[in-house]
Amino acid sequence: MTLSPYQHAQAITMIDRAIAHAENGTTDWAPSVYRVPVEDYLSESRWREEMDATFMRLPLLLAFTCEMRKPGDYKTMKVLDVPILIVRGRDERVRAFINVCSHRGATLAGHSHGACARFVCPYHAWTFNDRGVLMGVADPAKFGDIDTAERNLKELPCEERAGMIFVGLTPGMTIDLDTYLGGMLAEVESFGLESWHMYHQNSLESANWKVTHDGYLETYHIPFLHAKTLSTPGANPSVIMVYEAFGEHAFGPHQRMSGSGRGGDVLAMRDIPKSEWTRDEHFHAVRTIFPNVSIAMSNTGGMISQLFPIAPDRCITIQNHLYPRPPETDREREDYDGRVDLLIRAVRDEDYKTGLAIQSGLKSGANRDFLFGRNEVGPQRWHASVDHYVEEARQGQAHAHRLAAE
Ligand code: FES
Structure with a gap:
């Protein structure tokens, strides 16, 4: 399936950056390693504050x-x-x-x-x-x-x-979606989702919503945790992650991540003229709509995950498996079923199993904070977004209290 003109232009931008990183042995980098206190993953009052500041205030x-x-x-x-x-x-x-x-x-x-x-x-x-x-x-x-x-x-x-x-x-x-989503609207519009078909929906239980979300924002873990499912056998484990932020702020809050996470050979793209970087397989990206959506999709279909926190230590994910049209042949149905099965297994048995183990170890006192490396730009921006909206809500409340006192 071919990319739209918009997608082709985006592919050129992102693949060019990925090639430069591959040539230099680099990836997109944040200024420094980032720390999030473990307490922020455990505290009930912090969780409630996050829910009020994000889920209750954002589209x-x-x-x-x-x-x-x-x-x-x-x-x-x-x-x-x-x-x-x-x-x-x-x-x-x-x-x-x-x-x-x-x-x-x-x-x-x-x-x-x-x-x-x-x-x-x-x-x-x-x-x-x-x-x-x-x-x-x-x-x-x-x-x-x-x-x-x-x-x-x-x-x-x-x-x-x-x-x-x-x-x-x-x-x-x-709700002002143009302002809130910014360029993420054009990203999703490029799929023509309004005419797509909902093939399958299922739900999965996972840990704290931040433990759960962290894994959607980096491909650093793909060659290891998903070695037998999502990664390409023999792929270079040193992945390249190229990020783009969309929205009202420098940090997003919405993001697109592409690169070499699934083991594709980025440098091989140099042998193909850019005018021919037009096929679906030339450009894979995972998009995040803050605060709780991950879009892992190409023009041939994929999965949109909606994360719904239900308690400080639990989150329910609705996986929506969407395709441009219903399957028309047995072979096509088998292909859809295989893709759905792979995504369910990889997320449930690898990502979420790991997340639940992380959750059960949080109270052990082994770590005081979670570390996000310079290469983990996406999670860094996502946590900066959570902090931004929590702080904004605190200031709004302080302002309301001041007004009430006057
Ligand atoms: S009619 Fe709805 S509660 Fe009575």
Whole structure:
């Protein structure tokens, strides 16, 4: 499959940098080794602070266009303490609501995915339309007077772009995806994800969300931990990692990582004219949308992982295996199944198994901090992003307290 003109231009930039590194025995480097206190991976109060500063304040990629293409299609999920209902209305617009009935708080839609014109609460049958408007109260004459306009579902900010559906978990917060995602939008748009097919979804349990995320941001570990799965046999274990940051800040918070992580011979690209660096296999990259999404995908398909923290020491990952179209032959289905199986095994049995062991050793006192090398630019930037949003939230709270005191 060929790269789009945008992807081809990006490939030239990134491969040129990788070749220069290969020739010089270097890789992208941060100014220094970076330390994150182990306590930041253990502390419940720190975890809560991180959740409030990131998941509760930033747009989250919660769904995909291909999960809800038709009017009435909906999806439910719970992120932290927020039950969410995402629905495509008859006007084709996608909206999100807190999935809680406005009568006495029952869960409105109970299935993870479905399609319906109206939502009827299972408890007392209050009925809401696809815009969250309360349409009917059961036995209204006996219920008594209420202002039904005040009893619509609580709406959450929601926006659909490039085949992705973003939701803000705090009612009333604003979402500005152009500013927040910056160049990452063009990265994802280049795949044409809006017309893709969701082939398979599965969930995996892992350790603390930062332990889990650290592994998505470097390929330093690939030749070792994934020697029998993702790495190429006999590959040079000294990997090259080339990073690009996208977003409002110098550190991103979104990132693209490419290089030689899976063992491809970067120097061999010198023998191919740049005008011919146009094929999918010429440019592999892993993209990260802060705070919780990793996109390991090419134009022939791949996996988008959504990481959802559920406790200081636990995280659930939804793996979404997406392809440009459904398989059309048995051979194609076997190919898809093989790719899905490989990714599940590599992540569950290698990355997450290692992460759970890290988690169980955190309290041992063996280490006071986690070290991220100069070569681990991606994790360094990601932790800088977490710290930035935590600090921003602290300052916002301090400002609010000052205002309240005046
Ligand atoms: S709680 Fe939903 S109708 Fe009563």
